[in-house]
Amino acid sequence: MMKHQDLIGRMTLEEKASLMSGQNFWNTKAIERLGIPSIMLTDGPHGLRKQGGRADHLGLNKSLPATCYPTAATLANSWDKSLIYDVGKDIGKEARSEKVSVLLGPGLNIKRNPLCGRNFEYFSEDPYLTGELASEMVKGIQSNGISACPKHYAVNSQEHMRMTIDEIVDERSLREIYLTGFEKVVKESNPYTIMSSYNKVNGEFANENQYLANDILYSEWGFDGVVVTDWGGNNDRVAGLRAHNQLEMPSTNGITDKEIVNAINEGTLDESILNQAVDHLLSLIFKVHLDDKEPLQVDYNQHHNKAVEAARQSIVLLKNESNILPLKDGKRVAVIGDFAKNPRYQGAGSSLINPYKLSNSLDYLQGSKLNIVGYAQGYKRMGGKSSKLVQEATSLSKSAEVVLLFIGLDESTEAEGVDRNDLKIAHNQLELVESIIQVNDNVVVVLSGGGALELPFADKVKGIIHTYLSGQGGGEAVADILLGNCNPSGKLSETFPLHYSDVPSYSYYPGQQATSEHKEGLFIGYRYYETANVPVRYPFGYGLSYTTFEFSNLMIDKFTVSFDLTNTGEVAGAEIVQLYIEMLDSRIFRARKELKGFDKVYLDPGETKRVTLTLTKRDFSFFNPVINDWEVESGNYKIQIGSSIQEIHMEETVQMDGVSPSIFIKSEFPHYSIADVKQIPDSEFEKILGRRLPSKHWDSNKDLGMNDTINQAQYKNWIGKLFYNSIMFFHFFFKKIGRPLTANNVYFIINMPFRQVDRFTGGKVSKKNVETLLRWINR
Known part of the structure; x- marks a missing residue:
């Protein structure tokens, strides 16, 4: 009705x-x-x-x-x-x-x-x-x-x-x-x-x-x-x-x-x-619809404070050798890196916000009780060598007890419409890191960027914090973490591999032309690294604190899991407790363990809280396409409580009644059974897919139609090549004049199907015009 x-x-x-x-x-x-x-x-x-x-x-x-x-x-x-x-x-x-x-x-x-x-x-x-x-x-x-x-x-x-x-x-x-x-x-x-x-x-x-x-x-x-x-x-x-x-x-x-x-x-x-x-x-x-509803008044200063708090709770401390952080009052500190003064705080594309206000870490550090000996830009933000900038930064670093080195990904690397080329930090920034660690043993790297990075210097520096993209209040938040005004409590929601070649979808990503084959199947992120025993730089759920925690008194009553958590350190802090389920001796291929519960618990020094997490039958289930429903496999399951997927502090085995699966049996899937998924044969993928794979390539002999892309025109006649190259000219032009974000957005056009031209122009370029262009290209 x-x-x-x-x-x-x-x-x-x-x-x-x-x-x-x-x-x-x-x-x-x-x-x-x-x-x-x-x-x-x-x-x-x-x-x-x-x-x-x-x-x-x-x-x-x-x-x-x-x-x-x-x-x-x-x-x-x-x-x-x-x-x-x-x-x-x-x-x-x-x-x-x-x-x-x-x-x-x-x-x-x-x-x-x-x-x-x-x-x-x-x-x-x-x-x-x-x-x-x-x-x-x-x-x-x-x-x-x-x-x-x-x-x-x-x-x-x-x-x-x-x-x-x-x-x-x-x-x-x-x-x-x-x-x-x-x-x-x-x-x-x-x-x-x-x-x-x-x-x-x-x-x-x-x-x-x-x-x-x-x-x-x-x-x-x-x-x-x-x-x-x-x-x-x-x-x-x-x-x-x-x-x-x-x-x-x-x-x-x-x-x-x-x-x-x-x-x-x-x-x-x-x-x-x-x-x-x-x-x-x-x-x-x-x-x-809001025309007849009460208008709301926004306190933007209050919202800024919430943005700062959100950033504080999300920053991840990745390394803190010799407790170099937090920095003590009076410490002679050199601040290096363009991101300290001009923060990288958001990505590009349709999510680009015009911030009400914007803070930077340099201002807050200079206003603290640290002895800031100076600031140096260190590198060109968008890449390119500058011996002068490196020399200035290296010279300043010699006069400091600690160097705060702000590096990461620039605005052109993470944007709607274009994928990253690699997990590397720009070469000019890595050269700067190497130069500074030659003259100062106490380097703390402050990373900016929207995700995982390769960190070849991780073993050579004393401290690393990852701010990710922390919004307009990130500058204040970073300073608060470095100074100890706030205890870091963020933990990684994704795995940091040692090298991009370790990623399970490395061989398949991205799909270049017609298809993107998800041959790795279930084995995404930690599901792969844990099951295949592949070492990583930082595991899923990882993050350090300025205090310590103790887990004890685990009790499991059907689907209710409870335990005690104690702050055993000297400062207040928050621990993110994580519950993983691991099935023992499963007949089917599956990830070794999976996250099925978590909580963020705030504790004063010496305080203990009882933490309770609730599971459901679904948490133990796998999806069976034959019956189009979720099923529990009969057997023993470990309930594991940890502070990351690799730091399990307590565990207990429970028995679950269910079925004995007749699908996804390990012996029938030799590669999936051991998570050896980086070179899956077509035949094994087709077996779980239930059909033959379509071609992953464009048919270059086929005439282009409305559902084909402007990108494909480059493979046709001289008109197609000219049309494609004309658009690509603007991509290279905008890069050359220092507008990489605009250059990236050209890919939105390059990857657009011809059917969208008349719709995106509101009919100014008509469907008939597009069909005429396609006839010329297909000649």
Whole structure:
């Protein structure tokens, strides 16, 4: 039964179809004669990006000032659900104060590979942690009476070719890894909207994928909200509508509205499907439109303080040899590195926030009781050698007792639309590190960046802290950690490999042309390193403190796990306790252990608290595609309590009743059984996939069509090559003149399918024009 049946009955077919796409870049259409208002959707996810002038999706044009909170990758290191709820609540409040009804976030795709250019927007390599934290963010945002919009559903794992790439993933990995976070969010926090991803999943575009949307999202999980496309993410509008994709954004100036009307008039689309879609959209509009609601006043200073606190709780202390930190009053300290003065605090693209204010560490350190002997830039921010800068920094370092060396990734390396090339810090920065450790034994490295890095100097320096991308208050937060005003409590929500070649998807990532094969299957992040016994630089869940903790008195009563935690040090601090489950002697291939519980516990010196974590039957289960359901394998399971996946302090074995599986048997999968997944034979992957693999390459003999990309034009005739090279010229031009972010955004165009040209230009370049261009290219 539709909620708005009477209202829908008074609409013309054209009016109903018109509601299925935007009025402009950020707003839905209004129908004034029926009292249907327009609502505004705009970018998050770690702050409000509302553009006051010309609109775009890539962060090219400035937005209104807002609080820039730490990114999701940073917040995840806090493992603090209440903190993330509060951040979501603040962001939602700012959105509502600006009459924004739908905030596009959080992002909760799994970090399949550390090179993904958008990993800074995502929480973790682990689906359990991702789902728990994203659920709190959604609850916080929606506490303001607006909608969050978790994204990108689903399996959005790379930026390269993101609008056409076909993510080939087996059903078990899809359920256990890539959908678990979304399932938790839908069931635990009831988001009003969800954004579909650009990519295909097993041959079908996500926004028209009947299995993902109708079968799983709506029928199985009970989602009753609206699915909105990513901006420009529509392929076949009618197929999308059949798959519960109610809203296409941005506006196409009526192009796709006509496609819906024509399909109904021609009898290829039942009008009842359109009516149901309109009903869903109206429910959202009337729930979150803000024109008649009380305006909210935002205390931006209070929000800045929350941003500082969020950064403090999320910074990770990776090394503290000889207790070099915290720094003592009066210590002679040299501050080196451009990031100390000009912080790297967020990623680039649609999440680019115009911060209300911005702090830097240098100012706060100079105002402390340290004896700051000087500051040196040390390196060119965007790369390139400078002997003068290195010499200045090295000379200054000789006069200091401790060197604080601020290094990391620049703005061009982590952005929407382009993946990272490697896990390396720029060569000029590494050269600076080597020069300074030659003249000073007490070096503390302060890292900035949105994810994992190779750290070849880790054994040569005394201290390392990773700030990730800590938002507008990161400068204050970093200073507080270094000075001991705050005890670091962040822990890694992803694994740091020794080398990129150690990553399980190393051989398969990214998919270069037609497909991206997820041959590593379940073995993402720590699931691989732990099972295959591969050494890492820093394990999942790792992070140091200025105090120490003791675990004791473990008790397990069915699904309730409790134990004592004591602060045995001399300063107050927080420990992130982690619960892992390991099955003993499993018949099926599976990860050695999996995270299934956690809590962040704050303790004064000498204080003890009883910690209780609750499990469910699902926590012991694997997904069986044969019965399309979760099953528990009978046997013994270790319940492990630790401070990281490699630091287990207590464990106890419990027995679970269940089934004796007849699928995924180890003997039938020789590589998966030992997590030897970096060179999986096609035949073994096809066995868990249940079908033959499609070709991973473009067919260069085939004429280009509307679903092919501008990138592919380079392989056709001289017209195609000229068209491609003309666009690439601008990429190199912007790089040359020092605008790497704009250069990166050219890849959005290069990877765009031809079908999007008329829609993204609102018909200024018509479909007929595009078809003509394709005929020329295909000659």
